[in-house]
Amino acid sequence: MISVATVSAKKRQLDALRKAIRPGALDGLEHSQRIDITYTSNAIEGNTLTAGETALVLEKGITVSGKPLRDHLEAIDHAQALAWVLEIAAQTETPVSETDVRNLHRLVVAKSNPDIAGRYADRPRYVNTDAGSYDFPAPIEIPALMQAFCSWLAAEKDSPKAAFEAHLRLVGIHPFNDGNGRTARLLMNLVLARAGYPPIAIRPGDRPAYISALEASQRGEGHAAFDKLLFSRLDQTLDMYLAAAQQAQDVTATSGKIVPMRT
Template identity: 25%
Template sequence: MAFAEALVRKRNQSGGSVLIGLLESLGRGTVARRVRDAMEGAGLKIASSEKIDLALKPKAKEPATSYFIRNKWSQFSESLKSRASQLTFTPEVIQVLVDQAQAEKIQDAYHSLSIENYRVSESMIAAIASGQWDPEEKKDVVNRFAAKGYLDAFNLVTREALRDAILWQRGETPIEEMCEILLGLVIGIKRRLFAPMADVGLIDPSDLESYRNQPVFIRGSNHIPMNHTKVAEAMQGVMLAAADEQNPYIRAALAHFFIGYVHPFGDGNGRTSRFLMNYIRLVAGLPWIIIPVERRSEYLLGLEKMSMQDFPSTFFDFLLSLERD
């Protein structure tokens, strides 16, 4: 019932309908009625819930949260197939793609950090990238060390993409093993993003190696990320689904979305989701894409529609528009 209470606090009517439908689909009718009573008792009007088509079967001993995420991924993937089927491409050589991404690294860092409201400039980032900066300088510490962490994470992602591309393109590695590769990458990104801050005492070094251990809310969004005790199970589901997804456009878009949906970390989720998206694109032979800070509102709207309305097309089409720009 804790999740229902959170929905009440956020006045999230559509989320309540989805939760009730899921509970009914899982045969938890009594709990579903209790959730409905709690929300309607708080004055929220809950639309008639529809049982959710659970298209996937749970894996042996799979936690319920992992199964829920994989099933949600499957539904999104199915709804995007008609769009994705129209997209054709010839995979480019991974080294060429990585070289192109590295050439745009400063620009990418500027936009990704600016989306998260860091106060950076391309000249600041370029100076840090070239080593022409003083880590001991006390001015603008948070922004400068955020830029340093971003550049370190960028280099990790491109290096791992070079190493892993052959595994993805052959398609012979077991899904569970590819899942572990993705999970390790995500933790590695988090570590690189914040290690420079930990080195100078701005954050606790123990935070670099783990998922969040407390609730988190997303500013400007009605989406409520799941309880922190379920994050590890949810991330397992995300990466199993990503490893099993056949279409690289869908895999990249949904991996991005689900990092934000689960929100595994206290900070850095947006940057991590964009890095994971681009890693998936690179290993598939697709170019790195930059989300411009000027289109931040459009970008966040697409994510919000997926979270609150289960409508993935707006976000998917937004990402495709960046390829055409």
């Protein structure tokens, strides 16, 4: 399993490289990552847009023939929610509040399911697992559970471990009628960004391991498998950023040299 020390060391290396490259040098990568995070998070929930189609919807405003309108709206909603997450991530002096979580959900379903936007669940929620049907807390329990959850989050130091645990805890409460997974993954990335890490994508190919790890946690079997998957994704994302930053540093260094003319 990738250790906390490993990702911390890579983050420090990335922080140093960011200071050595020109401003905006990683904008292209970060733009691509935002689209990828929207594509992957929605795909895990069954959205049928491909990565390329998601980019067309978000960058060109193109409607993809044969794809449901809801899938387009989910892409737009998620992209706007992610933009808000990265915008407020710098406000590290203020803890993430219950209002923030509800606003995050509101953005996640603003156009695709506006009737439930930012509202706590008013009906039972359950999921079919390998061990049978799993019931989430009753709607009447949600306000108290969310208050306790946000109190816990406010007391935690922003870190990858806190980000991953926040994801698990929010999914366990399942406070909304729909959009819980997307909201939890965005909250995870909010905490990561507050800690200075790049946001990560959980890929569609990860879905079996991801769902299995969530179910293991819900059965009280701990979150080792969940942490292993997400630390691996964070490590890979850091490697991608480090490679791009190193290339940008090389370009910056080369552009400052005077190349002698041939005679």
